[in-house]
Amino acid sequence: MSARLFSFHGGVKPEHHKNESAGSPIRPAPLPTRLIVPLRHNTRAVAVCRVEPGQTVLKGERIGDAEGVLGTAVHAPASGTVVEIREHPMAHPSGLATTCVVIEPDGEERWVPHQPYDHLASDRQSTLNYLRDSGIVGMGGAAFPSHVKLGAGSGIETLVLNGAECEPWITCDDRLMRERAVTIIDGAIILFELIGARRILVGIEDNKPEAIAAMRAAAADCKAPIEVVAVPTRYPAGGEKQLIRVLTGIEIPHGKLGGEYGVQCFNVGTAHAVHRAIRHGEPLLSRVVTLTGNAAQPGNYEVLIGTPIADLLPLMQPKPGTDRYLLGGPMMGFALPDLSVPIVKGSNCIIAASQALFPEPEPELACIRCGECARACPADLQPFELYWYSRSRNFGKAQEYHLFDCIECGCCAFVCPSHIPLVDYYRFAKTEIWARERENTAASQARDRFEFRNYRIEREKAEKAARLAAKAAETKAKLAKTGEPVAIEKGGDDKPAVSSDDPKKALIAAALARAKQQKAEVEARNTTDLPPETAAEIAEIDARRKSLDLSSKATSTASSTPNQASPPSVESKLPQANDAADSTGTAVHVNEERK
Amino acid sequence: MNMRSFRENAYNGLWKQNPGLVQLLGLCPILAISTNMVNAVSLGLATILVMAVANLAIASLRNFIPYEIRIPVFILVIASLVTIVDLSFNAWLHELYLVLGIFIPLIVTNCIVLARVEAYAAKNDPISSTIDGVMMGLGLVWVLAVLGGVRELIGGGTLFSGIDMIFPSLSPIQVFGDGYHDFLIAILPPGAFFALGCLIALFNWINMRAAARAARRPKPVTAVSDAEAASAG
Amino acid sequence: MMTALLIMAGIAVVLGAALGYASIRFKVEGDPLVEKIDAILPQTQCGQCGYPGCKPYAQAIANGEADINQCPPGGEEGIRHLADLLGREFKPLSEEHGVEKPKSVALIDEQTCIGCTLCIQACPVDAIVGAAKQMHTVVEPLCTGCELCIAPCPVDCITMEPVQETVETWKWKYPVIKIKEEA
Amino acid sequence: MIHSPYIRKPASVSSVMLTVLLALIPGIAMYVWQVGAGILVNLLIATIVAVAAEALVLKLRGRPVLLGIGDLSAVVTAWLIVLCFPPIVPWWITVIAVLVAIIAVKHLYGGLGQNPFNPAMVAYCAMIVAYPSLMSQWPPAGGLDFQTQLGLILGGMRDIDAVTAATALDAMRTGLRTGAGTIDAVMTQPTFGTLGGRGYEWIALGYLVGGLILLFRRTITWHMPVAFIVGLASTACLFWLFNPAQFASPLFHLASGGAMLAAFFIVTDPVSGATTPRGKLIFAAGIGILAYLIRAFGAFPEGIAFAVLLMNMCVPLIDMKTQPPVFGQRSRKLP
Amino acid sequence: MTRYTAARTSIRTASIMVIFTLMFTSMMSLTYRATRPAIEASQFAERMRLMNEILPAGAYNNPLLDDYVELGPTPELGLDRGGRIYRARRDGEPVALIIEVVAPDGYAGRIQLAVAIDPTGRVSGVRATNHAETPGLGDYIDPRKDKERARPWINQFTGVSFQEVGEESWRVRRDGGVFDYRIGATISARAVTMATGRAARFALTHHVALFDAKAGSRLGEVTE
Known part of the structure; x- marks a missing residue:
């Protein structure tokens, strides 16, 4: 309890609105009539489908195989029949479709045969493969595969367990820690053993005293060197890198994983999922989702992956005036373009939004370079410069000002007295730069191939x-x-x-x-x-x-x-060019686990 | 030398490629001497003379000047001509020389002379080069006259101050009367930049309006009729 | 008087000789401008500009033979970049060279294809694979959408399909500045 | 489509500007008490002209007029212009100055947020260069009644020399240049009070109070005022220690001229000033040092306006070179 | 066209360059020769006009421009590299000294003045011969630029005696002296006034030595 806390620059203190849903215990959500399980976890990773329409699946049966470095497996969340495999809108601000397996549950909940996994008896790599095939990803929001994190780096000193949950309204981790502290701690110890860390630090924002108490009680019962630390409540303290900074003082630069710096961070939800996978042999089939906002019955529900969001809304009974639903918190979430999108592993919260709670922003005024945004930026950026260059489409300059270090936490836009949607400009600039990189790669590839063809014709x-x-x-x-x-x-x-x-x-x-x-x-x-x-x-x-x-x-x-x-x-140039494109793309897309 | 190319030269010099407003060449003398209209116009006239003679000389000799040393030769020719003009003024037009004396050597440094020699005289026949020199000079003169007039008027409330030194029978006009507080910044160097900036803005505005009107009109305006409009205005 | 002439003559000799020497010795070979222009062009190698590929067109622009508005795949943005690079004025795309279209890739209808290999020979970037009497396939990531394979196909089995937006290629829109008049 | 964040802090440009205006009130009150109510007339004129000019330009540029006026930035500019000027300056100088500031300096560069130079300071410089005589006529503290001041402002009175006096800075400078003797000898003139100009030192105190309000309300950060004051005072101190007979004391420099107004209200202008924390320090200290050098060795008695403009020009460079290291790029990775 | 080697090109360009240089330099020098007499005559006339402005034409009858003494560097008059003093005589009797004096502290640098002073220290006239004072603000020291055409500022020195005014009061009003200045441009007025005063004092102290010196002689150190 005497751990020295560090501070990160910037941050904001929005009203936390946790009380609406924090009081209600986790309840299981009813089984929906159809489960729509996306084979895609995020923009980068897609699983390979291994079922066919009409096939009967058991609960926990693998329906998609992991592919690629960042791939993980996908499982049937309930027993039933695969009705079809089709394109369906996914939980993404674009509302674009991705391949999903649609399962009609039979309601019998017949499990696929499964048994606990002894990670101590197996070698490390097969445990990582087991976790990958259990579909374990980060539960904080970005759904980053846990086995990748566990595999990166050696000599890790500290395992950080992220229970900060700094976004307003969200309480799913809070409830999880209050109710399942023992399993979380057990999952943490498994992770701890897997990476061979020397200590575990659990960071929880000090506005969740019940969770802190529950976790401390659970930690006290085990022998591992666990310390539960209350961190000051300040958004985005739950950002992975910010929490690591607060707890250990280590700053992890953009594009790097914690493993290189001797520290690794996992969400409490991830630890819980790891516990289920190792101790019970159950793949990741459900998660806790907070339903809150402009609702009569806000609460936390254990929801099967693939449950359409529309099916969850009756549970919280939205009040009149609700005009849209936000997935994720109000700082980083997005308004759902379509209510039929399914819950995925990274979905932590659905907020019924009304004009009273989330009013339309005031009209955008000119930037007066007051520097408020720079004072609020937890990444120590100069948001007003980024805004200036993104707005004028001067992307080279924007990158010089470290555009890609931006974690899109929204602090700058939150404090801006001119009401500028700063983050929108950064998102625009980032995707635009990626698109240009793709185009350039394609163009230089085409140029090389064209020149090679000319060379070949000449030679002939x-x-x-x-x-x-x-x-x-x-x-x-x-x-x-x-x-x-x-x-x-x-x-x-x-x-x-x-x-x-x-x-x-x-x-x-x-x-x-x-x-x-x-x-x-x-x-x-x-x-x-x-x-x-x-x-x-x-x-x-x-x-x-x-x-x-x-x-x-x-x-x-x-x-x-x-x-x-x-x-x-x-x-000789061709394959190299391809490799370079891949690696930059990867670096650029590495997201941070956050809630 | 036909009428058509004469008109083209005139349109280019006076409006389309105006050295003061479009090419922005020779800003140093333009800004420095446009404190009043008389100085400005006088230097402009001297520039016309130098440009015409320099263009004529270079256009006549252009076939003998190798590419590698053209710039030193051009400068040599221009500097010699300016010196000759300077000396001649001093000897035979002494009254005018007293007013313009310090500005005439400045013509050497005026890039517009070198620019026209390089861009036009080195590639064209002597007659049209001479006309180009005169027209470019006239373009400079009207810009200088407007600039000098505006600055003098705002800065000192007068027009044609100093004219009595050239024509002793004439006297300056006090436009605003005695109570006028001189807006000194107009005469000071910053004023030169402001005034030129506003003039360029006005010029561009007129061009944009003309372009917009031309776009609306079904029949496009030819360059020649524009030139007439420009020289008339 | 004589001194002045001699000094001037001396200066003239030295400078004239130095310039003449420099003009031969420090001559710059090659043309980096072509590379710069080529970098702006979209490398579809479609030949709509009237030149057999992007590089020849770049060469032609650099030599002043071709105008900057002959590249439909590059579109307005490409013309703007070229205008910036060359210090010329922007002009709209020349109609005789085609119109700007959304980016597409060729698709071979596998039922109709007779395996004649004509499209394989037409493809400027070797993006079509297949052998004689075998069905051909377009390697989609390599296809530049140049449409050069369409004309040679004897059975008209190649169509251009616009590239669909996916989650990977989706872009955030430029924030629209909403100016709300109040009161 | 509105994207995250969906919640925002209740802050706005107009509330910032309103705070600045309120913070100016102690200084204005002192002005009225010590020098007379003439300043209020010019303030009124300037406010009306500024709002009208802003509205006109916004209309011409096709921007929402009410939104533009509502941010109150034009009013702040107008007030600052008037507070830099002699309070009895003829009304038309005020009008020209405000028009220069709003139209030429602000809107020709693209409007609020885009102007590289401080509008009020450009207006001041333009006017002191254009009308040096009228801009150097300051009323002695308590020397002129409201009637006279009104007459001077509205242009009835011509014999301005008879009723005005030099400012403390001007008197100091003239005194030292004409060889009237040492600082002590010059300071015995009636223009001088305890520290700076008689009466005007109270106004400086008023600005100080207002500035502290701004600091307390967190409208401005401490960097700029502190750096400016330190820059000015330390340079003054250096020369003063070198030769106390020929160079006035740091306290004199802080209490006279526009030092206090500048420290809290002028150098802190966010638009034309540096924004990074280190940049703010460099920017404001640079103004302090330059202002002193212009006061001591330049052609004009007051140098703050010129110093501000000179440092405005350096802002892009300063901001570029003083970017704080981004998260994770700090030299120390471990504490 | 054949390819030239570097050496051959150098020789070719150098010779063409020399031809052009000789051609145009000769043109220049010919013009110089042709115009020299006329220029000298104009300059002479110009100087005489100035002299007559500050010294009435009938007041002297000696060849003024030939009757001068050269001064070495004289800091008192602001002459860093020396200057000339012309001596006006009427029938051999001293009438006035015309002193070139420089005011170093003008608003825009040095102001060159010609001051005519009689042996008793009475100023006969002052003219600024060269200055760069701000147009419209400080250039009223030149009567041609002075807006008060009827009563140019610089004419206030005419007829004023240095002895009568006294050194203490030979200042502009603002500094406690007797001379006017224009609001907002004190520095120019102050510079001219002080320089005129220095010239008057110089003439007063040294007039005997100055009038006695041989025409065209050079006075190294002026002594009592």
Whole structure:
């Protein structure tokens, strides 16, 4: 209890509005008529579907396999029948659709066979794979795969458990800690053992005294070095990096994971899910969601992943005046474009919004560079400069001012006296920059491929010329025997492609030509010139013969590309360019777990 | 040399490529001497002379000047001409020289002369080059006259002050009378920038309006009729 | 008088010689401008500009042979960038070279395709794979949407499909500044 | 579509500006008490002209007029202009100054938030350069009744020399330049009070009180006033220690001229000033130092306005070079 | 066209450059020669006009411009590199000294003045011969630019005696002296006034030595 606390720069203190829902215990939400389980977790990771429409699935049965570095598995949240696999709007501000598995639950809740997993007896990698196949991701909001976090870095000193829950209105973690402190602590100890940390710090904002008390009680019962720390209530103290800073003083730069700095952070919900997966063998099928806002019955519900949000709304009984629903907190959440979107692993809260609670912002005024935003920014950015450059589409400058360090926490827009939607400008600039990067990558790829194609065509021409030259030389040799040297020499000079003055080159050309000739003996000689002129004609007249004719040409083209002499740098450049694009993309997309 | 290219030269010099408002060349003398109208116009006239002669000289000699050393040669020619003008004024037009004396050598540093020599005279025949020099000079003169007049009027409440030094029979006009408090900043260097800025803004505004009107009208306006409108106004 | 002439002549000799020397010795070879223009062009290699690819068009712009408004895939934004780079005035896209279209990729109707390989030869970026008498497929990420494969196809089995927005490519909109007149 | 955050702090530009106006009231009250009510006439004129000019330009630019006027920034500019000017300056100088500030300095650059220069200071500089004589006529404290002041402002009286006096700074400068002797000898003139100009030192106190209100309300941060005062006072102190007979004391410099007004109301203008914390310190200290140098060695007795404009020009550079390290980029990674 | 080597190009450009230089430099020098007499005549006339403005034409009858003494550097008159003093005589009797004096403390730098003073210290006339004072503000020291055409400011010195006014009062009013100044432009007036005063004192103290010196001679150190 004597831990020294650090502070992060900036932050704001909005009204917390926790009391509305904090008092009601977690209740299970009723089974919906249809579960819509997205195969996509976030913008980057998509699971590979392994079920077919009409198939019967058991509760907890895997329906999607993890793919890629950031992939995790997807499971059926309830037993029933796969009705269809279709595009359905996902929980994303764009409201765009993604592939979802639609399951009609049979209500029998028949579990797939499962048993506890002994992580102490298994090697580390298989435990990580087990967690991946149990679909464990961060429950704070960004749904970052936990096995990736656990796999990154070694020599981790501190495991931080994030129970700060700093966004207003949200109380799902608060309730979880109050009611299931023991399982959370157990999950934390599993994580602790997996990464081999030396201590566990649980950070909880000091406006949740019941949760702190419950967690302390649970921590006191176990032997692991756990300390439950009350951190000052200040948004965004629950931001992963901010909480690490507050508890340990370590600052993790943008694009880096905590593992490199000897600290790793997990949400309390994640710890709970890890406990379920290891001790009970249950994959991640449900999560606690806060239903609150302009509602008669705000509360916390245990909701199956894939439950359409529309099905949850009756539980909280929205009051009249509700004009939209927010997913997530009011600082970082978004208004749902469509109420049929399903709850996913990162959905922590649904707020019924009304004009009284969340009024329309006042009209945007000019920025007066008062610097309030810079004072509130927890990432120590200069938001007004970012705004200036994003607004004028000067994206290079915006990046110079560390646009991508922005965590979109909304503090700047919260304090802005000119009511500028600052974060919207940053989001706009970020997606615009990504789009441009994609375009540039595509353009340079196209340029390289185009140049390579030109090079290839040139080479083929040169080879043809060389072949002809070799033939001519042969004839010349033949003729030389018969004694007509002068005329032949002229003939040789007429081919500028092969410089006959260099004997070595001529030798190589001759050799090439010989090799080529052997191959070309089966080839039709005039194919290069043929297609444009006669294509239509041939197509009409004799499809069969034409295709026969061309088939040899096509195979020669295909075979010549990879096999023959390596072109200047182009081939080697291509894969590299792709790799670079991938890695920048990855760095850019790494989101932070937050609530 | 036909009428058409003469009109084009005139339109370019007086309006479209006006050295003071569009090319923004020779800002140093423009800003420095436009404190009153008489000084401004007088220097403008001297500039016309230099530009016309320099363009004529370079256009005549252009085939003998290698590309590599064209700039030193141009400057040499211009500087010599300016010196000759300076000396001649001093000897035979001494009254005018007293007013303009310190400004005439400034013409050497006026980029507009070098710019026209480089951009036009080095590529065109002597006659149209001379006309170009005169027209560019006239374009500069009217800008200078407006600028000098405005600054003098606002800054001192007078017009044509100093005219008595050139024509002793004439005297300056006190436009606002004795009670006028001189708005000194107009005559001081900042005033030159403000006045030129406003003039450029006005110029652009007129052009934009003309373009908008031309776009509305079904038949596009030819350059020649615009030139007439410009020289008339 | 003589002294003045001699001094001037001396200066003239030195400067003239230095400039002449410099003009030969420090001549800059190559044209970085072409690279800069090429970087702006969209690299669809569609040839709508009248040149066989983006690089030749860049070369032509740099030489002053082609205008900056001949690239429909680059669109208005591309023309604006070129105008900025070259210090020219913006002008609308030249109609004879085509119109700006949403970005599309070619799609080969697999039922109709007879495997003639004509489109393979037409593709400037080798984005179509297949062999004779085999069905061909467009490698979608590589396709620049140049439409050059459409004309050669004898059975008209290639269509251009606009690229759909996905969650990955979705962009936040520019915040609309709402100015509300009060009272 | 409105995006997050969906909640906002109840803050607005107009409330900031209103606080600034309220904080100016102690200084104005002192002004009326010590020098006379003439200043109120000019304040009224300036306010009306500023609001009218703002409305006109907004209308011409097609911007919402009421929203623009409602932010009160034009009124703040107008008040600051008047408070920098001699209180008996003819009404038309006030009008021209306000028009210059609102139209030329603010709106020609794009309106509120876009002007690189402090409008009030540009207006002051333009007027002192354009009308140096009228802009140097200050009424002695308590020397003129309201009737006379009104006559001077509205232009009835011409013989202005007879009723005015030099400011403390001007008298100090002239005294030292004409070789009238040392600081002590000059300070015996009736223009001087205990610290600065007689009467005017009370006004400075009024501004100080207002400034403390702003600090207390967190409308401004401590950086700029402190850096400005330290910059001015320490430079003055350096010269004063070097030669106390020829250079006035730091206290004199703080109490005379517009030092206090500048410290809390002028250098703290957010639009044209530096914004990063370190940048604020450099910016304001730079103004203090330059202001002293112009006062002591320049052509005009008061140098704050010129110093502000000079430092305004450096703001982009200062802000660029003083960006605080972003989260995670601090040199110390571990505490 | 053949390709030139660096050396050949250098020789070619250098020779063309020399031809042009010689051509135009000769043109310049010819013009210079042709215009020199006329220029000198104009300059002479100009100087005489100035002299006659501060010294009535009939007041002297010696060739004024030839009757001068050269001064070495004289800080008292602000002459860093020396100057000339012309001596006006009528039938051999001293009438006035015309002193070139520089006021170093003008608003915009140095103000050059020509001051005519009779041996008793009475100023006969003052003219600013060269200055850069602010147009419209400080340039009233030049009577041609003075808005008060009827009563130019600089004419107030005419006929004023240095001895009568006294050194203490030879200042502008603002500094406690007797001379007028224009509101807002005290510095110019102050500079001219003080420089005129210094010239008058110089003339008063040194007039014997100055009138006695041989025409065209150079006075190194002026002594009593």
